[in-house]
Amino acid sequence: MKFAPTVPPHIRPATSVTRVMGEVLLALVPATLAWVWYFGPGILYNMAVAAAVALACEAGAIALRRRPVVPQLLDLSALVTAVLLAFCLPPLTPWWITATGAAFAILFAKQLYGGLGYNPFNPAMAGYVVLLISFPEPMTRWLPPLGDALGLASASLDPWQSLRFTLTGLLPEGMSWDAISGATPLDDLRTQLSVARTVEEVRAGILYGSLGAHGWEWTSNWIALGGLYLLWRKIIRWQIPAAVILGVCIPATFFWLVDPGTHPPPTFHLFSGATLLCAFFIATDPVSAATSRSGRLVYGFGIGLLIFVIRGWGGYPDGVAFAVLLMNMAVPAIDHFTRPRTYGHAG
C-alpha cells in the first residue's frame, strides 16, 4: 500500500495570525462600549472610517504588489491598526483626518516596508503622529466625559449631530466648540500647573475621579480588563505590559514623593491618557517590538519612561505615540544585546 508524503512535525498549530488579531479586537470591545458611554458614539464613526480606508489601502497595496488580496485582508491586522488609531483620536474628528491617518499608517508605515511582519514602526502610532503634527488643533479638541451631564460643558451633540460632524466637519447651527469641548485631564493638569496651581487643587475639580479623571479612568479599567484577557489567552506575554507600567510608575512615584504639589500620583499617570492602552495593546504589537523576554522588558520600560518624560517635559500632553516610535527605533539594538543564552552555551 502507498501513502501520501507529509513533513514533520505532523501536528498543526492551534493558532493563526487571524486568531491573534481577532482576539485583540475582541478584547477591545468592552473598552469601546465604555468609550461610547462616556464620550458618545464618535469613536464608532472614527473606527468605521479608519477601517474602511485601512482595508481599502491594504487591498490596493497588496494588489499592486501582485499578492493574493483576500487571505491577507483576512489576517485582520489592518483592522487592528484602524481600531487602535480610532482609540487615539478625539471623539469628534472629521472623516478626512481619520482617513489620512489610516492611509498613512497602512501605505507608508506598513506596506512600503513590505507589509505585515516587516514594518519597523507601529503603523497606528505612525499614522497618529502624522495627524498630531499635521492637524494640531482638531487633534486636541476633546469632549468632556458624559457631555454636559457633569456640567463640564454647556451643550453636547446627539449621535446624529456627531455623525454629521464626522462627515462634514461642521457643528450644528448655533453651537460653538467652546460650548461642547473640554480638555483632556492630562492637558488640563498641564495648563493648570503652568498657572501655579497644585495638583491637589486641580484634582479637586469635577473632571477628576478617584484614580484619573471621569471617563478616562473607566475606559482605562476596561482596557486593562481586555489586556488581562489577552494575557490569559496567551496572545500577549506579561513582560511588555508590566515593563511599560513600571516604566511610568517608578519615576512618577519618585517625583510624586519628592514634590506632590507639582507631580500627580502614579495612579493618575496610569489611568489618564493612553498609558494602559499602550501597555496592553500598542506596545505589545509583536512586529515592531523586541522579541526576547529580557528585550521586551527593556523595550517596555523604555516606553514607560519616555511616556513619563514627554508628559512632564515635552511639548505634548501625552507621549505614548512618540515613546512607542522612539523605542521602535531602538528595537534592533535591543534585540542584539538581549539574545537569550542557548542551552549548553556559557552565558
Next chain:
Amino acid sequence: MAEASEPDGNRIHQGSGTKVSQPRLWHFHGGLKLDARTARAAAEPLATVPVPPRLILPLTQHVGQPAEAIVAVGERVLKGQPIARPSGYIAAKVHATSSGTIVAITDHPVPHPSGLSAPCIVIETDGQDERWDGYEPLPHYGELSANELRARVRAAGVVGLGGAAFPTAVKLGAGSGMKLLILNGAECEPYICCDEVLLRERAGEVVTGAQVLMRALEIFRCCVAIEEDKVLARRALEKVIESAGESRIEVISVPAIYPEGGERQLIKVLTGEEVPARGVPPDIGYLCQNVGTAAAVARAVLYGEPLVSRIVTVTGDGVARPRNLEVRLGTPIAALVEACGGYTDQAAHLLMGGAMMGFPLPDDSLPVIKGTNCIVVASREEIRPRTPSMPCIRCGECAEVCPAQLLPQQLYWHARSGELDQLEEYHLFDCIECGSCDVACPSQLPLTQYFRYAKTELWSRDRDRARADVARDRFEARRGRLEAEQEVRRRRLEEKTRAAERARGDEGARKAMIDEALERVQARRDQDGRDGTDSER
C-alpha cells in the same frame, strides 16, 4: 545553569534505601503540552508478530559506519546468528532474526527520511525459527569485568532503542567516573508508548539491564525517568525494584512535556545541569540509555540473546486495533498492520516515529529496524495538510517553546535570506529539530523545515570551503616549489658565470675547465651507451 549545577547529581540519590522518593525537579526551557494519543494502543497487552515469509535486514540500522555482510547468498542461517559485522568502531552487528536462507544481499528501500535504498540482507524464512546459540549466557555477570560486558553488548548488536540507534557499546566506553546512569522512559512524543508497555510487562528485564549497565560502567546509581501520567508502568517498576531489594535504582516521575525525552532536556530536568553545546552527557558525568536498551542489554548478557526483536507501537486511526507488538527486526510493516487487524479506510499517511519527529514512509513494504519505536498509520484528520503560511509577525512564541533556547524567528529570517554566518552565530546547530516552534507558530511557518535545509546548506558550504582550502594549499605548495626550483637554477647559473669570468684570466684554469667539461660529456655518452644496450637487451 551555574546556580543549580553542583549539588544536584548528589542530591537525587540522597535518600538511600528502597523507598522511592520524589526529588525536586528542574525545568527545561519551553516545550509543549501535547495530547499523548496513546490511550488505545497502551490499553492493549503486548502481542507478537508471526515470522514473516521474508525478512529484510539493512546493513545500516544504527548511527555510524554500515556493517559488512559475512554470509553469502544461499547460506542457511539460524535465529540470532551474526550475518554482518561492524566495519568500524561506531557500528553494530546485524543478526538473522529467524532461521532461513539468505536469498539476496542487495539494495532495497529502507526506512530513512531520504527515502533512498541501501544494502540489505534478505532472508527467506523456513518457519522453524531455529535458534543459534553461539553466545553463552552470562548469568553471573557480576564476576565479569566492564570490558567483558561491553564486548558482549557489542557482540549482541545492541543500539539505542529510543530511536537514535547509537551503538550502546560505544556509549559504554565513555570511561569511568560517571555520576549517574539515567534510564530514559520519558517517551513524550504523541503516539509512542512502546517504553510504557515494556515497563509494564517486562519491568524485571529493565531492572536487570540497569544492574548490568551499572556494573559495566562501574557506577552505583541509576534513576529511571517515567512521565507522571504513566502510573501503571511506574508501579510495575517500583514493585520489581522493591522485591529485588535494589537500593541503587530510583524511579522519578517527570512532567509530561514534549520534548522531555530528549537526552539534553531530561538531564536538565533531573539534575539542573546542561550538557555542553558540542559535548555529550558523559562530559558532565551522566550516561543516558533508553529503558528498551537496558532490557536488550539484560537479554544479551543473561541469556546470550542478540538484538533480534524489539517492541513497536502500531497505532493511528488508520489501523483497526492499535497496540504494541514484539517484532522481529526486518519484518515488513505490512505484517505489523496485519497483526493489528489491518487498515481502516481512513489510512492516509504512514509514519515511522511519533507525531512530531516521525518521518513519512512511502509504502508498507519497508522493514522494521532497530530504531523503529513506532509506526503510525494516520488519517487525514490526524495529519491535516498545512495551511498556507503567513509572514512572521515576530510574536516570539517559537522562542518561548524552544527547548534549546534558540530564537527560531531570527534563524528563520537568516535562513530565508541565506545569511549562513548569521545562522551559525545564532546557534543553528543547537536546534534538535523537535518541531515545537512549528506547532507554536501563528503564521504556520514550516520553521523546522527551514532549519533542516539551512543545516545542509551550512554543511555543504563547509565542505566547499574545505575543498577550496585544499585546492588553495596545493596551488600554493606548487607555486612555492616552482619558485624554489627557479631560485636554485638562478643560483647555479650565477655560479657558473662567476666561474667562467674567473677562468678567463687564467689559462691553466680555463684548460682545466674545458677538460672537465669534456670529461662530463664523455661520461654522459658512456652512460647513454650503457642505457641503450640495457634497453636493447
